Amino acid sequence: MHELSVVESMVSIVLKHAETNHASRVEKINLVLGEASSVVEEPVRFYFELLSKETIAEGADLNFRKTPFQASCNKCGKEFHIEGIDFSCPSCGSSETTIVSGSEFQVESIEIS
C-alpha cells in the first residue's frame, strides 16, 4: 500500500506543474528514483495508471532515472558507493559518514504539449 500515497503525491506535483504551464497533455514524466528508496518502479506504474485516469496526465510515459546509494565521509571527504549495509568509508575506515544520494524519489521534469 506504500506506493498508493506516494503516487498520489507524485500525480499532484505533476498536475500542478502541468496546469501552471498551461499544458493540454502530459506526454512524459521524468523521475529520479534512489537505489535505496523503498519505492518500487512496478507498483508506481500500476498506481499511476489508476490515479492518472481522466486527467491530462493519463497515458503519460514514465521514465525512471536511478541514482546510486552514495555517502560522503565526514573525516576525509571521500564520496563512495554504499555496498550492502557497509556505511563506513572505504578509504579511511571512518564510520562517521553522511548519505548524499540514493534515498530520493523526485519528479525531475515533465514533457507537456
Added chain:
Amino acid sequence: MKNPGGEKRKVEVLEGVFDANEMIARENQELLQKNKACMVNIMASPGAGKTNLIMRTLESIGQRFSCAVVEGDIAGKVDAEKIAGDGFPAIQINTGGSCHLEAKQVKSALERLEMDKLDLIFVENVGNLVCPAEFSLGEDLKVMILSVAEGDDKPLKYPLMFRESDVLIINKMDLLGFTDFELEKVKPLVRGMNPSIRMFEISCREGTGVEEWAKYLEDVITKKGESGGA
C-alpha cells in the same frame, strides 16, 4: 491559456515526492518547539512491544511529566483504549490500510491535544520496519524496537530503519536464552551502520532495563523544556 498548437515543451520540476510530507513535518516541529513539548516516534515490527514500551515508560515518568500518546494502526483502537485506561490522553489514528504514519495525520492529532500542557508525546507508528523510516513526522527522537524473538538478521534486512533511528531498544531480553539471537553480534553491526545510535536492552514484560531508558528520555524532555520556546 491552453496550448492547442501542441508543440512539446519540457518543464523542469525538481520536486521531491516526499517534500510535502517534509514541509508538514517542519510545521509539527515548530508547533512542538513553541510548546516546548517533545515528540518521540516509536517504530518496530508488529508485536515487538511498541505499546508495552510506551506503557512501561509512562509508569516510570508519567507522574513527573505531562504525557499523551498518538496511536497509529491500520484498523481498530485497542492500543488507544489500553493507554487511555491508564489515564493518559490517547488519540487513535487509523491509516485505513496504509503502512506508515504521515506528518499530516500526526499534525491533526496534535491539534486535538492540549499542547501547551504537554511535555511528552509518544507516537506509536504502524508496525512495519520499512516505510516509517521514510516519512518524517517532525519528531525529536526516532526510536526503533527490535525484539530478540524476531532474530538478529534484521539490521541486514532493513538497513535504512537502523541507519535513521536515534535509539535502538532491544526488547524481550527475558527471552534471550530461548532464541538464537546473538546480542554481541548485533550491537557492533548496528554501531557500524549508525555510530551515534543509543542502545538499551530491556524486558518490558519484567521491567528490567526500563529505568536506564527512562532516564535518558527524561534528559531529552528536560533539555527541550529548557530550550527557547514561546
